[in-house]
Amino acid sequence: MNKLNIVTNGLVKENPVLRLVLGTCPTLAVTTVAFNGLGMGIAATFVLICSNLVISMLRNVIPGKVRLPAYITVIATFVSVVQMLVKAFVPQLDKALGVFLPLIVVNCIILGRAEMFASKNKPLDSALDGLGMGLGFTLALVCMASIREILGAGSWFGITIIPESIDRFTFMTSPAGGFFTFGVLMALVIWLEEKTGKKVDRSIGCEGCPSKGSCGMKGGDE
Numbered sequence: 073m074n075k076l077n078i079v080t081n082g083l084v085k086e087n088p089v090l091r092l093v094l095g096t097c098p099t100l101a102v103t104t105v106a107f108n109g110l111g112m113g114i115a116a117t118f119v120l121i122c123s124n125l126v127i128s129m130l131r132n133v134i135p136g137k138v139r140l141p142a143y144i145t146v147i148a149t150f151v152s153v154v155q156m157l158v159k160a161f162v163p164q165l166d167k168a169l170g171v172f173l174p175l176i177v178v179n180c181i182i183l184g185r186a187e188m189f190a191s192k193n194k195p196l197d198s199a200l201d202g203l204g205m206g207l208g209f210t211l212a213l214v215c216m217a218s219i220r221e222i223l224g225a226g227s228w229f230g231i232t233i234i235p236e237s238i239d240r241f242t243f244m245t246s247p248a249g250g251f252f253t254f255g256v257l258m259a260l261v262i263w264l265e266e267k268t269g270k271k272v273d274r275s276i277g278c279e280g281c282p283s284k285g286s287c288g289m290k291g292g293d294e
Contacts, residue, residue: 078200082208089212090261094180098172099213100250106229109217110210111165115154115173117206120182121199122150124190128198131191143186148177181209216253220244 088094095116102108126146127134134142155173158166166173176182185205190198221227224244226234234240243249 075197075200078197079204079207082201082204082206083211084208084261084264086205087208087212087261088181088184088205089209090258092181092184093258094184095209096254098175098179099216100247100254102169102172103213103217103220103250103253104245105168105221105225105227106214106217108165108168109213111158111162112169112172113206113210113213115158115169116176116179116182116209117203118154119147119150119176120185120202120206120209122202123147123182124185124198124202125195127186127190128193128195139187139191140183143183143191144177147182147186151176181205212257216250216257219253219257220249224249 082088084091086092089096089099098112102112123143123146127143130142130146151174154176155166158169158173185201189201193201218228221229222233223241226232226236226238226240244253
């Protein structure tokens with residue numbers, strides 16, 4: 073796989089949110105406004121790039137039996153860095169994201185890429201994979217948050233774009249509205265894949281789970 077394909081892979085083909093259905097908890101929770109979605113996406117992208125890079129560099133050093141605790145330690149280090157930076161420079165975002173910012177440590181996207189890609193590939197490729205997946209995650213969050221904020225609050229990034237005289241569709245800012253928007257975007261991506269003839273068969277077996285080695289399951293087992 074060339075460098076460009078590694079980066080673009082996470083945008084649509086294997087978008088972590090809309091195609092792999094990972095990280096859905098923060099996706100649904102923080103996408104009531106576009107600013108929060110963008111902030112969460114940037115934070116997760118930073119952690120993805122840095123953790124993938126370090127884990128790839130240490131892949132031949134970390135013993136197999138303790139690889140998951142080692143991965144989590146590396147990820148938690150960069151999440152702590154992000155948390156301190158956000159608290160210092162963007163306190164409004166820190167307050168808005170709340171507990172979901174430190175919970176990036178256990179985000180399935182980050183741990184999954186560490187296990188499935190960074191632990192098997194060179195540092196540069198791993199960093200590019202983190203960038204691509206991070207951009208795909210950010211794109212999904214911003215798209216979803218923009219739809220919900222525009223329809224539910226009549227604004228975009230805090231700027232009013234729908235006159236106050238027009239009633240807001242407040243359903244979109246509710247949890248149910250989040251699930252609805254999420255489902256519509258997933259259906260749209262699937263439809264686009266089918267129309268362009270680029271539909272990809274994806275396995276839902278254990279091979280995609282970063283914990284398969286510790287739970288005793290084998291790829292394809294149920």
